[in-house]
Amino acid sequence: MLRPGKSLLSLKPIGNSSLDVRAVSNERLNDKLYLLVNSNHEIATSQLKTSDIDQESNIESKIQIIYSDESSNDAEIKLYRKRWIILLIFSSISLLSAFNWIEYNIVQDVVIFYYNQSLPDDPVKKIDAVNWFSMVYMLCYIPLVFPAMFLLERKGLKLSCSIGAFLTLAGSIIKCFAVDQNLFYLAMTAQTICAIGQAFTLGIPARLSALWFGPNEIGLATSIGVFGNQLGTAIGFVVPPHLVQKKDPIDVIEKNFYYILISVAVVCAIFFVLSIIFVSNQPVKAPSRAQLEIRKSASLRKEENDFEIFKQSLLNLFKNFNYILVLVSYGINTGVYYSISTLLNLIISNYYQDENENIGVVGLILVASGLIGAVVCGFVLDRTKQFKYF
Numbered sequence: 001m002l003r004p005g006k007s008l009l010s011l012k013p014i015g016n017s018s019l020d021v022r023a024v025s026n027e028r029l030n031d032k033l034y035l036l037v038n039s040n041h042e043i044a045t046s047q048l049k050t051s052d053i054d055q056e057s058n059i060e061s062k063i064q065i066i067y068s069d070e071s072s073n074d075a076e077i078k079l080y081r082k083r084w085i086i087l088l089i090f091s092s093i094s095l096l097s098a099f100n101w102i103e104y105n106i107v108q109d110v111v112i113f114y115y116n117q118s119l120p121d122d123p124v125k126k127i128d129a130v131n132w133f134s135m136v137y138m139l140c141y142i143p144l145v146f147p148a149m150f151l152l153e154r155k156g157l158k159l160s161c162s163i164g165a166f167l168t169l170a171g172s173i174i175k176c177f178a179v180d181q182n183l184f185y186l187a188m189t190a191q192t193i194c195a196i197g198q199a200f201t202l203g204i205p206a207r208l209s210a211l212w213f214g215p216n217e218i219g220l221a222t223s224i225g226v227f228g229n230q231l232g233t234a235i236g237f238v239v240p241p242h243l244v245q246k247k248d249p250i251d252v253i254e255k256n257f258y259y260i261l262i263s264v265a266v267v268c269a270i271f272f273v274l275s276i277i278f279v280s281n282q283p284v285k286a287p288s289r290a291q292l293e294i295r296k297s298a299s300l301r302k303e304e305n306d307f308e309i310f311k312q313s314l315l316n317l318f319k320n321f322n323y324i325l326v327l328v329s330y331g332i333n334t335g336v337y338y339s340i341s342t343l344l345n346l347i348i349s350n351y352y353q354d355e356n357e358n359i360g361v362v363g364l365i366l367v368a369s370g371l372i373g374a375v376v377c378g379f380v381l382d383r384t385k386q387f388k389y390f
Helices: 070-075 082-102 105-114 123-155 157-177 184-199 204-212 218-243 250-278 289-301 306-318 321-349 356-384
Strands: 008-011 018-025 031-039 044-053 060-069
Touching: 082 123, 082 157, 082 184, 082 204, 082 218, 082 250, 105 123, 105 218, 105 250, 105 321, 105 356, 123 157, 123 184, 123 204, 123 306, 123 321, 157 184, 157 204, 157 250, 204 218, 204 289, 218 250, 218 356, 306 321, 321 356
Parallel strands: 031 060
Antiparallel strands: 008 018, 018 031, 044 060
């Protein structure tokens, strides 16, 4: 008798054919058996109902048998050149989001000087207020990460990427209207909109790689997707300190703020349009056998509730000890990185006045060191398929 959620079987029949048997259960604990038979026969599909019934739960088991030709599977797998265009577009959107994140905090002393009239009188509160330009990104991500991932999983790549690009564009445009000494809170509102947009893009790299890239490209493609975000931070560390300096008159500071913010808004608009035109949820043909199998087995989950599937996936993750180890270690690493990036100007300028350009170089070195490791590790992972070497 098949037991709900417990049936797992793999067989190798005699001859050239192979047989793979798997069970998938929905929230009602219906047993489903997905059998792939790779042989030289023509494709044929049939569904059977077993007479075995679980006496305790009174649930009838269903079996779905699918015969498929292995050569026909190979014909259904294809890599598209468009995948690199989509990756470039996404990486650029992520770059712009990261630039928006750090552009104010890396010149924190200049921002306090310029927006002084609309900031609190207490010097400590002024610093705290400006630090929120960075911290609002982390604050928005915490409640939005799960809805954003659910949207990405169920509604597709294009919608998530477009929402992220649009919100980044909207925030960038509003920032252009916030270049006024009395409009600090409008600038913070614009930064919050950009922060919300980032919640929809940070989870895309792994999903994009799985849907569009071959099995030997996934690690590298994911690294490139993350590379875009880090590169945006690196540019954000370097450009604003060279253009916006505290020693300049107010009108010069204002003009240079316009140069930065308008340029960013224009580039955001370009890549938002490109995301609408070029980004697709998935290619016509699967890029790998794994994706092909996922597409073929999708019919088994049609009657299941999307939210229930998502919730169960989260519960399974948080029950996985290895996942928790990765989560905690990555969280510590990322938390330290964001903290240093946010407070870099405050820490160094406290001892070295008017050194914003060199502070930006320190930030650049911080990011560049990680960029090299990210790309190299992605390449090595694709070749070795090993996440752990000992």
